[in-house]
Every structure is written in structure tokens, then in C-alpha cells.
Amino acid sequence: MSDLGDWTSFGRIDAEGTVYVKTSSGERAVGSWQAGSTDEGLAHFARKYADLVVEVDLIAARLNSDSADVEQAASQLRKLRESLETAAVVGDVDALGARLDTLSKHAEDKVGEFKAAKDAERTEAIAAKEALVAEAEELASRDSHWKASGQRFSEMIDQWKAIHGVDRKTDQKLWRKFSTARDTFTRHRGAYFSQLDSERKVIASKKEELIAAAEELSTSTDWGPTADRLKALMAEWKDAGRLAPDAEQKAWKRFRAAQDVFFNARSEVFSARDAELEANQAAKEELLKKAEALDVAADPKAAQAAMREIQAGWHDAGAVPRKNQAKLQRRLRNVEDKLRDALDTAWRKVPVDENPLLLQMRQQVTEAEEKLERAKADGNAGRIKKAESDLTSKRQFLELAEGTK
Template structure:
């Protein structure tokens, strides 16, 4: 009898140990509502909706909602029903509602700003859907609280009932005689025990140990005939074998959460099933425990994987926060800069939405960090465009003033002065910054129309003078052509012919302004060539005549040649000094204007003539030196 009692207690202890392991494993991952369901605690694990493997049919918390109206309809259905809403579904409804709600607010604000609204005057309008949502959630919260209190009261009542059953079994398991008499009563108490469900979680293990202890004691004391006892053991063995098979089959269940929940129910049935023959107790228990270990490990690994995935999500979201913070720090000088970086941030926000939840402790913090960086960027963007709008308005007023000035000058007949004024207004227009395209196009059209009105009137008045200028251009080109022809011939009387053509050229009036410089250059180039050739030819003749006359000078005496040489040397030094003076003066001339260029050309021609004269004097000096030899 003592061996039977010891074996019975051993089996009870093993079963209690398994029960403790299951409850312990479940409690590691449970949320705040875990204690409401004792061994079914894992049902209320607080996981993100997107990671739940259940379908919409098996788990309402997995359902997707596309509008706030759908969520409110579901809340009203929960309020009107007799069911107690699951926390997971309520949290899911709340999360999805505010995700849609905030997205709707952002869209409204963006539309307001895109339509030119003032960011400082933007106000968040009350949302009727949110008020209804809050009201329904309040009712649901009260409903859940009421259900929770009722459940707690029921647990306390169940605890008292089970404690009473334990006391009755304890009293029945004192002597073999009493055990034999009370066998039927024990069966009734066991059935009653099975029908009593939830008790306070902190009392569950102790309650089960005491119950198992006294039931085992009762069976050990029971003095039934061998046949009846073996029949009871056989039935219990068949039932526990089926429970082992069911637990082993759970290893093939793809839904890990569902498998874990089903295992808890199997454990409950295993506890409520009576003992088996002593020689089979350890064997059947070992089999059931092994199958349970497989499911518990899968369940634990599942949530470890979820936690690792959440850590990866936190890393990804931290990187996105750093990207947005980096973009927000960059300086944006133009609208294009702001728009470019706005697109970058919007792309990052879209990427954020594709990443699941971070660990619960960090999920809100990382979102607040991301939202703060985005708000900082868009806040400064709003301030930039506010200032830009003010600048646009200021620029528009400046351009309006120029339009009025142009209109006031458009009917003027003071052609030269008004032309200068309008050209000055056009230059000033270019210095004024941008304005909005719509008003900018209108202002430009008005400004251009006023300018065109004046210049068209001026051009009509000066049409005849322009025709005369073109005739003068043709006359001067003809004279230049004649000069070029004379420059190619070595003819007598060239100087007189050139002088005559030069006088004709100077008598011709103005030419078109655009052709003036080109014509001036062409004219002086041909004159320079002619005069240079004439000068060289004349100088050569003068030197030859000087050589021929040297004998006559020498006849006047030896001093006559020396005196002539001295005079030429003084002339040579005088020419040299004049050349230096002209060359020094060239350095002080301003060549930025067309007039400055003309003056430089004239001085260069004078310098060249002086150099030619100096060369002529040099040749005369050489002729005297040759004569003295």
C-alpha cells in the first residue's frame, strides 16, 4: 500500500511539474490579461496585428479595414452584442483607426498648403468620426471592465468550490473502508471538479497539487476488487493514450499559436483523467511530456523570431530616422531644393510604412523621433514658402510700379530721352526677382505692350532717316572699294586722288549704328596701307635726293657735313622722345569704350609715322658717314 501511494504521488508530482512548465512558459510571453485565462494565458499575447498568423475568420484582430466608418460599425456591433470583446481586436481597431485618422489629417493639411494656405493659420477641425469612435471605445472599456470584475468574482467562487471538493476528498481518503464506501461520491466530485473552470492564476498550481494528492491517496486506499480496478485503469490509459496521440499530432500543425492553445486544453484533460496502472504511469507521462516539449519549444522559438524581427525593424526605422534628420539639417536655398528633399522624405515615409512594429517598449519612441524629424523639415519648409510668398508679393508691387512708369512714357515723342528711360526700366525689371507665374505673365505682357507701343511709334517716325542711313552706307562702301583699287596700283597722282576720295567720304552722312564700327575699321585700314606706301616711297626719294646733294654740301666746306650730321642727330633724338611720349600716353587710355579704341588707333598711326621719319633720318646720317669716308 505504501508503494502504491508513493507511485501515485510520484505521478501526481510529475503531472504537476508539467503543468508548472506550461504555465511558466506561457507567462513569459503573456500580456497584462494573461491571468484571466490561467493555462490559456497565451491567447492574449500582445502581438502586432500584422504578425498574427490567424485569418480574419478565426481571429477578428487580423481583419483589415479600409475606412474609419468600417471600424466604427465594428465597434457598434461589439457594443450591441453580448460578447466580451477581445483585447487584441480592440487594440487592433484603435491602431488602424488612428493610422487612417492621422493619414486623413496629413492629406487635409497638404491640400491646404498646396492651395496657398498660410501654415500658421491652419487649424485641425473637429472630426465627428473620432468623437463617435471615442464614445464607443468608452462603452467597450466599461464593458470589458465589467466583464473582468465578473470573471474575477467567478474565479473566487470557483476557488471556494474547488477548495470544498478537495476538503471532501481529503476527508474521504482516510481509511480503506471509507474509500470503498465513497467511490461513487468521488466520481461525482471529480465530474463536478471538471465542470468548474477558471480560478485565480496564483492559486491554480497549489489547488491542482492538493487535488491530485488527495485523489491519488483515495485511489491507493480504495479496496475494490481487482477486476473493477483494472477496468478503470484501462479506460484511463486509453484516454491518456489518445491525449498523447493528439499532442504528438500537434507537431504537424502549421499554426503555432493554435497548436499551443490546443495543447493547453489537452493538459487540462490529462489532469482531469484518473490514474493508470502503476507500471504504466511513468511511461505514459513521459510520452505526453515529450510531445508537449516539442510544442512548447516551437511556441517559444516563434516568439523569439518575432522579437528578433521587431529588433530588425527597430534597426531599419532608426536608420530612416537618421536619414530624415540628415535631410532636415541640410540648407535649402531654392524652391527646387525644398521640393527635391520633400520627395526624398515622402519616399522614406513610404518605406517606413512597409516596416512592421518595433519592440513594444521602443515602438512609440521611435515613431515620435521619426515624426519629430519630419515635422521639423515640413515646418521649416512652410516658413520658407511663407517668406517666399511675401517676397513674391513685394516683387509684384515693384513690377507693377514699372508697368505704370512704362505706360506713362508710352505716348511720349521725346524719342531719345524716352528710349533711354524705357531701356533703364527694362534693365531694372531684370533685377527684380520672381513672382507667381499667373500674375507674372500678366505684368510682363502689360510692361512689354507699353514699351512696344513707344518703340513702334518711334520706329515709324525714323523710318525715312534709316533709309537715308542705308544709302550713306552704300556710298561709303563704294568709296572704300575705290580706295582699295588705288592701293593696288603704283600710279602717278595717287596722293591727290586719295585726298579727293577722303573728302567725299567725310561729306557722306550717318550710316546705321550697327555698321558704323565695321565700316570705320575697313576705311582706316585701307587708308593706313595707302599712306604707308606713299610715305615709304616719298621717304626713299628724299633719301636719294639727300645723297645726291651731299657733294654740294661738302663743297661748302668740311664743317658743313658735320653741321648737317649734328642737325640730323638732334632731329633723331627729338623723334625718339616724341615716340616715347606717345607710347607712355597709350597706357592711360581707357579702351573699354568704342571711342577709346578709335583714339588708340589714331595714336598708333602717329607713332608709326614718327618711326618712319626716324628711320629716314637714320638713313641720311648713314649717307653722311659714308661720304666722310
């Protein structure tokens, strides 16, 4: 539908300026046009119809991608279909409605497949955790092989954490059974070792090693890994068993003192970082004042250039306290949304080849092609596959935007 004759076959404007769209069930008023000629009015409402078609095209493209959120796509298609009956557009509404019905059926089929896959995944995950529970209960019934069984319990906990897809109620029920079996095993092991005085010498030796390891780590400034290691040492300490009460208390004080040296030093450093984060927040608040003062409606391009400088400064300002991060980001996003709306309004007046969004999409395709070439040069099959997928997706969106598909 490239000329006026095509549009008039789907709509008209009467002498009072009322705009009608023609459908198989008759004419429907979609708006009023008083701003110009009848031709211009029909073209205006035809462009709205074209925008709907592009939106449907994009959803269809996403629906066919491997990473598509099919439930979201199905919801979007339902909303579009419902709104089509009252949409203020001029075009082949019947054809678009039929296409939406077809796409909706396809999306619902994919939703069904997705749910079936999730159900299968849940069934498999439950079976895997039930197997771990059965093994844990079998280990808990033994009265020997304490070390090997304890190591196996640690492995099983890691395996448990790696299993996903079980609903919360079932997972909690299975975990209680697993935890009960593990607690039973731990209790039996403790009772066994408490009867053997010679085992306390082994425990004492192990705890001396843990104390030495903690003291060696106490002056480390590699905060994250060291904290994790100290927590692991704490777990090892608990698993090592207990000494006689007096000996246990003395050993614990030495072990805990070594950890306190590290964590107190870390706390001081983090306090200094908090002060730096507050300074970063002050810098970002100043940038927000500049951003919120921009007159995006009067000169969107100038506002966009200024906004780029503000965004660069925002990035350079660094992190802020976590409790204020969302609020600051939301204020910046509000300005970005206003600028985007202003640019979109200006975009409708710019020739297609000069459209900044189209130019940006072309740049993204170029960057995706370069990324694929680098992946091929590295010879990494995984990166090549991902780069090819990304390039295909970006090319599809570009072709849709250019109207080549």
C-alpha cells in the first residue's frame, strides 16, 4: 500500500473530518482529522497502522528465536489482538487480525511446549533429590567409614545445590529428610569419637593446622577470597570434632582471634570505601541536576549530546551506596525516557536513511560482524556459535526496520 488509492480502500474521511476504517463488519470511526488535507489525514492514520505491523513483525521474529520468552510474546499478542478492535488506524485490519490469531495460536503452542519441558525438568530434579535423600538415609544407618561418609555428604550438598527446578514445598520436604539423615550421621559420628580418647589427639592436630592457617590469612588484604577461605576453615573446624571443654575453649579463642584480626581490618577498609561511595553519590546527584534541567523538547539533538556527556560522567563517577543506587538510577532513567520520546517524535520527521535508530542498528550489525570475525580468529567454537546467533538476530531486526522483510 504505497499510494493513496491503497489507503482509501481501507478508510475514508468524511466532510466533518471523522476518520473511518473499513473492515469486513463495516466501517468504524477511528478519530478526527482537522489539521490538513484528507490525503494527509489518511496517511497519518495509515502510518499508525504501519507501526502496528512493525510491532507484530518484531514479536514474530522474537517468537522464532531460541531465547524467546514465549509467555511474554503470547501475552503481547493477546493484548495487540484485543486492542485492534478499537485501534485508531487505517489499514487492512482484517488481515492483521487474522495474522495475530495465527501468531497467538503458534505462541500458545510454544507455551505448552515450554510448560511441558518445565514439568519434565521438575520431575527429573525431584527424582535426583529423592536419590540423594535415599543415599543420605543409607549413609546415616552405618556405624563406620566416618571420614568417607562425611566427605560424601559434602559432595551431596554441592550436588543438591546444583539441582534446580523443584517447587518450594517439595524441595523443603525433601531437604528436611536429607537434613535429618545428615544430622543423624553427624550425631552418630560424634558419639563414636567421643568414646575414643585417641581421636582427640587427631582433632587437636587438625585444629592446630586450622589455627595456623587462620593466623597466616589474618594479615591478607585479598578480602573476598580470604573471607571465603576463613569461612571454609570455620566449616572445617566444626567438622573436625570437639576437644575436652577447656582445651576446646583455648583453641577456639586462638582461632577466633586470628579471624578477628582479618575481619576488623576488612571492616576499616570497607568503612573508607563507604565514604568514597558517598562522595560518588554527591557527584552523581550533581549530574542528575544537569540532566533534569535539559530542555529535551526544544532541541532533542542538543539534549542528546549533553546527555552523552552526563552519562559518561555518570560512569566515571563510580559506584554509590547500594541503598541509594536504584533511586538515582531511576531519576536518570526518567530523563533518558523523556529524551527518547522527544527523539522518537523528531525521528518521525527524518528520512529513513537518516534515522538515528536505524543507523544505530546498522552499527550494531557491523559490531556483531566484527565480533564474529574475532571469535573465528580465536577458534573458540562456543564463542563462534554465540557470535553467529547474535549477528543473525541483529540482522533480522535491521531488515525489519529497513522494510526488506
